[in-house]
Every structure is written in C-alpha cells, then in structure tokens.
Amino acid sequence: MKFAKTALLAAALCATSLSGHAYAEGDGIIRFTPTKGGFALAEGNRIAPILVAPGESMAVRHAAQDLARDMAQVTGQTPQVLDQGAKAPAAIIIGTLGQSPIIDAIVKKGVINPAALAGKWESFLILSVKNPLPGVPRALVVVGSDRRGTAFGAYEVSRAMGVNPWSWWADLAPRHHDALYAAPGLRHFGPPSVRYRGIFVNDEDWGLFPWAAQTFDPEYKNIGPKTYARIFELMLRLKANTLWPAMHKTTAAFNADPANAKLADDYGIIMGSSHSEVMLRNNVGEWKDAPEAFNYAANPEKIRLYWEERVEKNGAYENLWTIGMRGLHDTGMVGTSTMAEKVALLDKVIKDQRDLLDKHVAGGAAKAGQIFVPYKEVLDIYRSGLKVPENVSIVWPDDNFGYIRQFPSKAEAHRSGGAGVYYHLSYLGYPLSYLWLSTTPPALVREEMTRAYDKGARNIWIVNVGDIKPAEIGTTHFLDMAWDIEKHRGESQQDYLKNWLGEAFGPELGAQAAAMMDEYFLLNFARRPEHLEWPAKGEDRHLSDFTVAEAHDRLRRWRALAAKAQALAAQVPADRQDAWFELVEFPIRAASAANIRYFAAEYYDEMIEVTPAEAYSAGGAIAWAEDEIAAITARYNNAVAGGKWRNIMPAEPADPQWRIYRPRPIVTPAASLRSAPDRFFARVDATPPPQSPVLEAEDVPAKGWRKVEGMGRGRGVMIADAQGAPWSAGFALAQGQTGVALGILPMFPDGDARELKLEVSIDGGAPIAITVPRQVGSAGWVEGVLGNQLKVAVPAALTPGAHRIAVTARSGGIALDRLILTPAP
Numbered sequence: 001m002k003f004a005k006t007a008l009l010a011a012a013l014c015a016t017s018l019s020g021h022a023y024a025e026g027d028g029i030i031r032f033t034p035t036k037g038g039f040a041l042a043e044g045n046r047i048a049p050i051l052v053a054p055g056e057s058m059a060v061r062h063a064a065q066d067l068a069r070d071m072a073q074v075t076g077q078t079p080q081v082l083d084q085g086a087k088a089p090a091a092i093i094i095g096t097l098g099q100s101p102i103i104d105a106i107v108k109k110g111v112i113n114p115a116a117l118a119g120k121w122e123s124f125l126i127l128s129v130k131n132p133l134p135g136v137p138r139a140l141v142v143v144g145s146d147r148r149g150t151a152f153g154a155y156e157v158s159r160a161m162g163v164n165p166w167s168w169w170a171d172l173a174p175r176h177h178d179a180l181y182a183a184p185g186l187r188h189f190g191p192p193s194v195r196y197r198g199i200f201v202n203d204e205d206w207g208l209f210p211w212a213a214q215t216f217d218p219e220y221k222n223i224g225p226k227t228y229a230r231i232f233e234l235m236l237r238l239k240a241n242t243l244w245p246a247m248h249k250t251t252a253a254f255n256a257d258p259a260n261a262k263l264a265d266d267y268g269i270i271m272g273s274s275h276s277e278v279m280l281r282n283n284v285g286e287w288k289d290a291p292e293a294f295n296y297a298a299n300p301e302k303i304r305l306y307w308e309e310r311v312e313k314n315g316a317y318e319n320l321w322t323i324g325m326r327g328l329h330d331t332g333m334v335g336t337s338t339m340a341e342k343v344a345l346l347d348k349v350i351k352d353q354r355d356l357l358d359k360h361v362a363g364g365a366a367k368a369g370q371i372f373v374p375y376k377e378v379l380d381i382y383r384s385g386l387k388v389p390e391n392v393s394i395v396w397p398d399d400n401f402g403y404i405r406q407f408p409s410k411a412e413a414h415r416s417g418g419a420g421v422y423y424h425l426s427y428l429g430y431p432l433s434y435l436w437l438s439t440t441p442p443a444l445v446r447e448e449m450t451r452a453y454d455k456g457a458r459n460i461w462i463v464n465v466g467d468i469k470p471a472e473i474g475t476t477h478f479l480d481m482a483w484d485i486e487k488h489r490g491e492s493q494q495d496y497l498k499n500w501l502g503e504a505f506g507p508e509l510g511a512q513a514a515a516m517m518d519e520y521f522l523l524n525f526a527r528r529p530e531h532l533e534w535p536a537k538g539e540d541r542h543l544s545d546f547t548v549a550e551a552h553d554r555l556r557r558w559r560a561l562a563a564k565a566q567a568l569a570a571q572v573p574a575d576r577q578d579a580w581f582e583l584v585e586f587p588i589r590a591a592s593a594a595n596i597r598y599f600a601a602e603y604y605d606e607m608i609e610v611t612p613a614e615a616y617s618a619g620g621a622i623a624w625a626e627d628e629i630a631a632i633t634a635r636y637n638n639a640v641a642g643g644k645w646r647n648i649m650p651a652e653p654a655d656p657q658w659r660i661y662r663p664r665p666i667v668t669p670a671a672s673l674r675s676a677p678d679r680f681f682a683r684v685d686a687t688p689p690p691q692s693p694v695l696e697a698e699d700v701p702a703k704g705w706r707k708v709e710g711m712g713r714g715r716g717v718m719i720a721d722a723q724g725a726p727w728s729a730g731f732a733l734a735q736g737q738t739g740v741a742l743g744i745l746p747m748f749p750d751g752d753a754r755e756l757k758l759e760v761s762i763d764g765g766a767p768i769a770i771t772v773p774r775q776v777g778s779a780g781w782v783e784g785v786l787g788n789q790l791k792v793a794v795p796a797a798l799t800p801g802a803h804r805i806a807v808t809a810r811s812g813g814i815a816l817d818r819l820i821l822t823p824a825p
Contacts, residue, residue: 029160032177037184039138047077048090053100054083057147059268063154070158087135094142096150117145123190124153140182148268165237171578196460197482198242203428207467210647222252225259232267238479242270253285272320275373279307283328297335315360320369325349332377393459395420400427401785413456425474426466431782433661434530436652438471441521443493443710493710529594531786549690562592597625601666617679619669693821702727712817720809728806738824742792743817746784750812757810
C-alpha cells in the first residue's frame, strides 16, 4: 500500500508540474474560501505555525520568516516560526530533503517520493499531507531539493496568497483576506531551464546609490547589507540565484564589508562579478596602486597577490569566479600590442587564476564555478585562439543594446562548463546610454534569449538592470524565462504584460495597462527617449530622420497614451495608486514629455527665423515638457509611498557625468521667446496621418517566416525561422520612386559569423545576394541600434508601377520589419 501511495503521488507530480507564475483564485495552492479536500491555514483567530527543523540553512530560515511576515500582512495574524512540533489543527512545514528530520520522517511514511527531488537543482514540491506529525492532523508541506529550492517553495506559497514578488520594491501591498485555505494535491516546480540566473546592479550612481546612501540607509551612507538584504529577498522571490554587485566608484566595494558576502551566503545567493571585475575584485574601489601598474605583463606578482587575497577570504562561499582580465574600469587589458601577445598573456592570466582556485577553494578549479565573458575587445581575443578551459562557462554578451553578438557553436555549447548570456536592459557607454527609463521590449528579449537557449546557452543568464527601478517588468520577464523557457517561448508581449500587470492591478486594469505598455515599448523601439538625437556627433545638434508627419504622428500617440495613463489612475484603487504611478504612469508620461521636448526643440530651431509665432509656441511646449518631467520626477522621489523612494529617480539628462554618452540638455528659449504651447499642439494634432512609402512586413504571412509582435516600426516583424524560404509581397512604385530598401532589425547571424546574408529577387528575376556587415562600433551599427533598424538598399533600378519582391534568408538573424519605397536620388 505504501508503494502504491508513492506511485500515485509520483503520477500526480508529473501531472502538476508548474512554473511558479501567478495563481488565479480557485486553481492555486492557496484559496480564500473553503475548498473540498483542503484545510484552513488561517481562520477566525487561529493561524497555522510554520515549522522549520533546527538543522536548516539560513536561506530557508529567512524564507520562513518572510513567509510569516507575508501571512501577517495578508491576514492580520502573525504565525509562530518554530523549530519543533507543536499541537495545532494545521501547520506549514518547510524543509530540505536530507537536511530536515521532519521532512525525512514524512518521506519514510511514503507520502513524498524522494526520487522527485534527489539530485535535482533548485527544485521543490508543495503538497498537502495528513497526520505529518503527532498533534498536527494536516500540513502544507514545502520540500526542496536544496536550500534555494526550499526557499523558492516558501516564497511560492507567499505568491499564491497574493504577495507579489515586487510587493516591497513596487509598493504592491498584498490584499487582506480573513482566511487562508490550503488546496489539496501535490505540485512540482523545477528544475529551472537555466542553472545560474541573476542580475547585475550597475550604473548605480544616479539612482540606487543616492537612494541607499541618503534615504534607505543613511547611517551606512552607501549600498550595504541593509540594501543588499532587500535585493537578495527580491531575487529569491523571482527565483534568481546569482548577483553581480554594484561596482562604480561612488559605491563601496561589495567585499570591503565582509558582512555583505556573509549575508549573500545566508540568503543562498551565489556571488559573481562583471566582465571587468575578475576574481570577485572591484578594481575601481579596491586597486590602490597606480592605474598603470594594473598591467599583468609588467606586474604579474602584485596583481596575482591582489586576486589571491579575495580567493582566500571568499573561497568558502558559493561563488561564480569571473576569470580573464580587462582594464581597471570597462577598458581593454594593457601590456600588449599585437593580437598574438594578447592571446598569450590572457592564457597565462587564466592559468594563474585557476592555480589560485586550486590552492584556496574546495575542489579547486576543477569544481569551482567559473565564467569567461568575451565582452567588447575580449571577443576578438577569444576568436584569435584563446584557450578557455573546458569547465569554464563562456558567457556571450549582447552588443549592449539587446542584440546578442555571438551564439555558441555546437562544440562550445557542449563543453562541460556550458555557455551563457550577459544581457543589457540598461547601459552606459558608446554611442549613447539608456539609463533613465526601461524601454527594451519583452518581445526582443524573448526572441534573443530563446535563440540563445536553443543554441545551447543554458548555464548562466545575467541581465544588467541598472538601478533595479524602473526595470521591474524587464527584470521579471528575463528571470521568468530563465526559470521556465518553455512556458514563455510562444508568449506574445501583450500576453506577458497582461499576466504581469493583471497580477499587480487585477484583470481589467491589468489588460488596459498591458495595452498601454505594449504601445510604450513599440514607440520606444523606434527611438528610446535617451536616443532622440540622430545620431550624436560631437556637440552639434542633428535633426531626426522622421518626416514632419511622422514626428507629429508620434507625438499624437505619445500625448494620447500619457493622457490615458493619467485618466485611468482615477480608477486605480487607493492601495495601488503608488504602484500604478511607478509601473505605468511615470514611464509613459516621462517618455511622452521627452519626445515633446525634443521635437518641439527641433521645430523651434527650424521656425525661429521663418515663422516666429510658431517657434514661440514650440518654445512653450519645450518649457511645458521640462516642467512635466520635473514635476513627475519630484512626485516619484518625494511623494510616492510617503517619500520611500527619495533620490531613486533622476531626470535624464541627470548631470554632466559621462556627458559624451548622455543626451545633451535642450536649451530652453528665454521666457520672452515662449508662448502657450497650445498652438504647437494644435499643429501637431492637425497634421494629417503620414503617408509613409512603406509596406509593413508583418502584414504579409509566409511559410518559414514567423510574425512577432512588439518589435519594428509597425506592430511587429517577420523572422525567418528557416533559411531558403522566401517572403514575397507585391508593391507599387509611384512617380518619383525608383527603388526599394529593406528595413531589418540589427540582429547578428549564427555562430561567429560577421554578416547577415539574404537574397532578393524582383519580379521573378535572378536572385541578388546581399550581405550586411555586423561590426560593433561601426557607423552602420550605431545607426542600427539607435533606431533599431538597418536600412538595406536593394541594388535594382525600378520603374513606376506594380512589382513583386521575394526575400530569402541565407543566414540566421534575419528579421524583416518593412519595405521602404525610395525616391530617386
């Protein structure tokens, strides 16, 4: 009978494997009304205690305490957290297989099949059990395969009772419920799709650092243990396990305070470091010698001792050691001149680093987690013959703008160390940064990360989230995919947003917010608010490549979107007002105002000597937009959640730091040269919709091509899933039009190829081979990433009238956005 019960539960387990997304009332782990076969965890004046065996890890204990706090927020009653049995009608039992005597005793009864968890990475079960302990007739049991699996399980129970992972960080306080009931059954979670899933807190100078130092932890005056505790808790709620910590010169080095590393281990967080901060060393804060001494060719012993000090102090913790070498702060390695010298020196660096791991880390370099990140110039060194040890994970970077530069070959993917991805949702650097608003569309992230996963990048995913806020949606989406790629593989951007915002605001408001945020991402894909310069060249201003009609249509859409976000705020319940402003209203209104500011300034410059009255109204629109940005930024910092986020949100451009990579301030005309902006806005509204000479590719289906909404200049793009399948469409050239160009996304081809390849045939003629170089740093790359489009001319002179075009992919990475009908030169 015992084995029959085990087999039955194993079958149930297979049938109820879940990813850990939000639950609708009626089908989740926790219900708020009595349910058949279930039992009460909170009812009347009773609430179930939480039992955690004495031998459990601190990560599990933190999760149990957080669950108790969450239950108190939901019910108004605080459960006891006990380390031994207690008489109660029901209990929540949390434990790790093989580490909790309570769990192991339940396993011996045949209620839990240990094979479901044994040897699995970060997996867990949640099940209801009868008579688990003397004096406890019913229990909701959370059992994990390891410490993080168990912690994830505890936070999953919190989420099932309505506690959003961003509850604290986005002011989404859980709704009150008088009672909680555990539903019957067994549910299985994990193992995750990607082994190491994490975030990089970066470019923190303008948000996280001033907020932590002045508002959240003024006694510490920096980003320290109190701040990191909140970050670690958020990560576990999002089922992340790896952190690259803040590392700019404003911030104290993470390991300068040993309490930080100890706290990370207590939460079960695996510590790593960025591509330029090898061996867990924050060079900007910790290298005390002269900058020129950070030269391994000339000064190997001192640098080796510098690395060894960190390995000795942190070797006992769970780490991912970044190996290799770059300059002190996101610069190239010094000490060599030829590529052969670079390869030889980096080979020596890696050997010496692994010797340090052999000396100070249990299991040595053969067992210690290690990554190598071929970022920027390091990719060329790797391509030139660098030998990365077999058990080191190669973490492929994107180009800083969301397009992955290189995908692993089959051999690289099957190395014992595997492969991974380092991705950006925030970036400071050439040609222009984007640090202010989070604008990378989930649709692009889904396409690139799914492509990377399918090509074998499955060991580690790290995403640069900047200051964490306002990247709540992007961060969650990236980590959701890392946890369960199959759940999100075919999910549209709108559907993801509807689920995410529905969890935050309820189905009706969530659906409306999703439609607005979908439009927000689409408009920003054509040009981010930080990238409205076309492009940045020295200190000169450059007009945009939008026609007047296109620019005005863009402003109409932005103004309508901002008005809707403000109007809907009146329908948002009081306990969600702050969250609505943070997650929906602020980013939309800020982006809208930034576009008004830019295009009004462009119009002012054009019209001031032509029609001064028109220019003066544009000057008034510039001033209106500046005031709008100042007002909503002040509200975010000073009024939201009673001032909880003071200093977290800058107004871009924030300050003169890194000016070369930041949008230049727009010079507001003097008050005497400004008038009411109504005339400018009326002109915008009166402009007829643009008669753009384009054909949107997504409007024409084709076998072997897949429509992906959420990217491109229209509503989506067509991506070639198979090489050799043609996409074909008819078009007509008007008088004065003599050619056609393809608008494609600036993706990269497969493997280490350097060119996108396609063929084009016009009117059934011979195929025309077209290659598009993809060289990061080139002028073509700059234009492509700032506008998220490459314009590829088809070398064929055409006459006015009807034509037909066929486009065939001859490489990976072909995403066709539109056909552009071009005028005679």
